[in-house]
Amino acid sequence: MASPNGQAVTPLTLRAPSVIDLGKRRPLWLDQAFGDDFPGNAPLSGNHKADVVIVGGGYVGLWTALELKRLQPSLDVALVERKTCGSGASGRNAGFAMPWWLKILTLEEVLGREEALKLCIASEDAVAQVISFCETHCPEAQPRKDGWMWAASTPAHVGRWEATVRKLEELGKQRFTLLGAKEIQERIGTNTHLSGVYDPNAATLHPGYLVRGLRRRAIELGVRVYENSPMLEIRDANPAVVVTKNGTISAPQVVLANNAWSANHPAVKGRIVVIAADLLATSPIPQRLAQLGWTNGTGVINARQRIQVYRTTPDGRIYFGRGGGGLAFGGWFGDRYDSSPKHSRETAEAFQKIFPMLADVKISHNWTAPIDMTPTGLPFFGRFGKYKNVSYGVGWSGYGVALSHIGGRILSSMALELKNEWSECGLVDRPAEKFPPEPFRYLGGKLVQAAVTAKEKSDDSQKKPTKFVSLLSRLAPKH
Ligand SMILES: Cc1cc2nc3c(=O)[nH]c(=O)nc-3n(C[C@H](O)[C@H](O)[C@H](O)COP(=O)(O)OP(=O)(O)OC[C@H]3O[C@@H](n4cnc5c(N)ncnc54)[C@H](O)[C@@H]3O)c2cc1C
Incomplete structure (x- = not known):
C-alpha cells in the first residue's frame, strides 16, 4: 500500500488486546515440592507448654528452630504456622541465595563500616551454610553456585551498580566484575541487556524443596510443628501465651517470624510496608535454553527500580518475577497477595520483552507474594512485651533466602538470652525508621x-521524565 505522496505505509489494523495464557495460579515451587493439596500437620489443639514457641514456618522460623536445637538439643521447641510451612514468601521467592554486598552502601550508612563488613562477610557464610544444608538434607533443592548478575536493559539504568562497585573497591572487598552486552548474552542467551556486573558468590536453588527440607529436618530433631494454626494473639505474660483457635501454647520465650503478616504487630507497625511481587514460570523448555546457551544457574536482577528477576530452574524452565505490584493498605492483605491476574499478565509481557525469542513459550504457573519492605531495605530485630520475652525479626525486603540463616542465628540467640555476636549485632534494637502513618502511607x-x-516508561522510551516524576520516584523504599 502507498500513501498519496507515494510513500509506503503500513496498513492500519485494530490490535486485539494480548491474551496470554498464564497457566496454573499456584507457586511452581510449592506445586513441585508439596503437590496440590498437601494437608500439613494437624493444628494445635488443647493447652500446651514449650521452652520456645516460634510463630511462622518460613525460612526464618525454621532456621531459628534448627539453630535452637543445634545450640541446645534437649530444648522443647514448638512452631505454629498459619497454613503450611513455606506458604509465605519462603515457598514463593526467586531462590537466589546471595550475599549482602549489593547493600553495602546502605549497611554502612545505617550501621557503620565495621558492622556492615561483618554482616556482609557473615552473609557469604550464610550462602555456604544454605548450600551445605541442601547438599546434606535436601539435594533435590539443587543449589547451583553460578553467581548472580545485576544488569541493565535500558540505557537510563546502566551503571546503577557503580557506586556499590566503587565502595567495594575502596573497602578492598571487590566481588563484582563488569560485563558487556555480549558477555551477558553469552551467559543467558538474550541480547536485550546493555551491560552489568557479575558476582560469582551466589547460588540459585529450588525454594520449595529448601523449605520442605528445613521442615523435615526440624521435625526429625523433635521440633513440634503445628500447621493450619494461625496465631490469634500473644498474651503478654511470663510465660507468654500463643493463642490459636483450638489451642494455646505457653513458653518463657516466643519468637515472631511471621514476616509480612506481622505488619500490624505493635513492634512492627509503621516500620514495614507490604508490597506484592508477581511471578511466573514457563513450562519446561530445556532444548530452547540449550539453543540459547542458558544452561547455567546464574540469576539475574534487572537494574530497574521496579525490580525484575529471572533465572532458570533445575527442570529447564525460566522463572521471571517483578516487584512493586500491589500495596497493602495498613499492612492488611489476607490472601489477596496469593495471585493477581492483572499484574501477572503485565509480568508475562515484561518477560516477553526481555526474552522476545521465547514469546511463544507456554507459561505454566503464575503467582503473587508479599514482600516486607523497610525504608532502607534492611531488616530489624527486637524484643517486645512487659517481660521482653517475645523476639521478632522482620523487614528482609526481598533478600532472605540466605540471610534468613543469619536471622535464625540472631533469633535463637535472643530466645536463649545469649550475649553473643548475633544477639548484639547492629540489626538488633536499631533505631526505627518509619513510614508515614495511614492513610498517608x-x-x-x-x-x-x-x-x-x-x-x-520514560526510561524505556529513552525520554526524559519530568522533574516531579524523578523526584517522587526516588522516595520508593530501597530494594
Ligand atoms: C517474590 C519474592 C521473591 C524473593 N526472592 C528472593 C531471592 O531470590 N533471594 C532472597 O534472598 N530473598 C528473596 N525473597 C525474600 C525471601 O523470600 C524472604 O525474605 C524470606 O522467605 C522470608 O522468610 P520468613 O520466614 O521471614 O517469611 P515467610 O516465608 O513469609 O514466613 C512467614 C510465615 O508466617 C506464617 N504466618 C503468618 N501469620 C501467622 C500467624 N498469625 N500465625 C502463624 N503463622 C503465621 C505465614 O503463613 C508464613 O508461612 C523474595 C521474596 C519474595 C516475596
Whole structure:
C-alpha cells in the first residue's frame, strides 16, 4: 500500500488486546515440592507448654528452630504456622541465595563500616551454610553456585551498580566484575541487556524443596510443628501465651517470624510496608535454553527500580518475577497477595520483552507474594512485651533466602538470652525508621508507585521524565 505522496505505509489494523495464557495460579515451587493439596500437620489443639514457641514456618522460623536445637538439643521447641510451612514468601521467592554486598552502601550508612563488613562477610557464610544444608538434607533443592548478575536493559539504568562497585573497591572487598552486552548474552542467551556486573558468590536453588527440607529436618530433631494454626494473639505474660483457635501454647520465650503478616504487630507497625511481587514460570523448555546457551544457574536482577528477576530452574524452565505490584493498605492483605491476574499478565509481557525469542513459550504457573519492605531495605530485630520475652525479626525486603540463616542465628540467640555476636549485632534494637502513618502511607505509596511506573516508561522510551516524576520516584523504599 502507498500513501498519496507515494510513500509506503503500513496498513492500519485494530490490535486485539494480548491474551496470554498464564497457566496454573499456584507457586511452581510449592506445586513441585508439596503437590496440590498437601494437608500439613494437624493444628494445635488443647493447652500446651514449650521452652520456645516460634510463630511462622518460613525460612526464618525454621532456621531459628534448627539453630535452637543445634545450640541446645534437649530444648522443647514448638512452631505454629498459619497454613503450611513455606506458604509465605519462603515457598514463593526467586531462590537466589546471595550475599549482602549489593547493600553495602546502605549497611554502612545505617550501621557503620565495621558492622556492615561483618554482616556482609557473615552473609557469604550464610550462602555456604544454605548450600551445605541442601547438599546434606535436601539435594533435590539443587543449589547451583553460578553467581548472580545485576544488569541493565535500558540505557537510563546502566551503571546503577557503580557506586556499590566503587565502595567495594575502596573497602578492598571487590566481588563484582563488569560485563558487556555480549558477555551477558553469552551467559543467558538474550541480547536485550546493555551491560552489568557479575558476582560469582551466589547460588540459585529450588525454594520449595529448601523449605520442605528445613521442615523435615526440624521435625526429625523433635521440633513440634503445628500447621493450619494461625496465631490469634500473644498474651503478654511470663510465660507468654500463643493463642490459636483450638489451642494455646505457653513458653518463657516466643519468637515472631511471621514476616509480612506481622505488619500490624505493635513492634512492627509503621516500620514495614507490604508490597506484592508477581511471578511466573514457563513450562519446561530445556532444548530452547540449550539453543540459547542458558544452561547455567546464574540469576539475574534487572537494574530497574521496579525490580525484575529471572533465572532458570533445575527442570529447564525460566522463572521471571517483578516487584512493586500491589500495596497493602495498613499492612492488611489476607490472601489477596496469593495471585493477581492483572499484574501477572503485565509480568508475562515484561518477560516477553526481555526474552522476545521465547514469546511463544507456554507459561505454566503464575503467582503473587508479599514482600516486607523497610525504608532502607534492611531488616530489624527486637524484643517486645512487659517481660521482653517475645523476639521478632522482620523487614528482609526481598533478600532472605540466605540471610534468613543469619536471622535464625540472631533469633535463637535472643530466645536463649545469649550475649553473643548475633544477639548484639547492629540489626538488633536499631533505631526505627518509619513510614508515614495511614492513610498517608498508602496514598503516598501509590503516588510513588505511579511515579516509578511513569519514570520507567520514560526510561524505556529513552525520554526524559519530568522533574516531579524523578523526584517522587526516588522516595520508593530501597530494594
Ligand atoms: C517474590 C519474592 C521473591 C524473593 N526472592 C528472593 C531471592 O531470590 N533471594 C532472597 O534472598 N530473598 C528473596 N525473597 C525474600 C525471601 O523470600 C524472604 O525474605 C524470606 O522467605 C522470608 O522468610 P520468613 O520466614 O521471614 O517469611 P515467610 O516465608 O513469609 O514466613 C512467614 C510465615 O508466617 C506464617 N504466618 C503468618 N501469620 C501467622 C500467624 N498469625 N500465625 C502463624 N503463622 C503465621 C505465614 O503463613 C508464613 O508461612 C523474595 C521474596 C519474595 C516475596
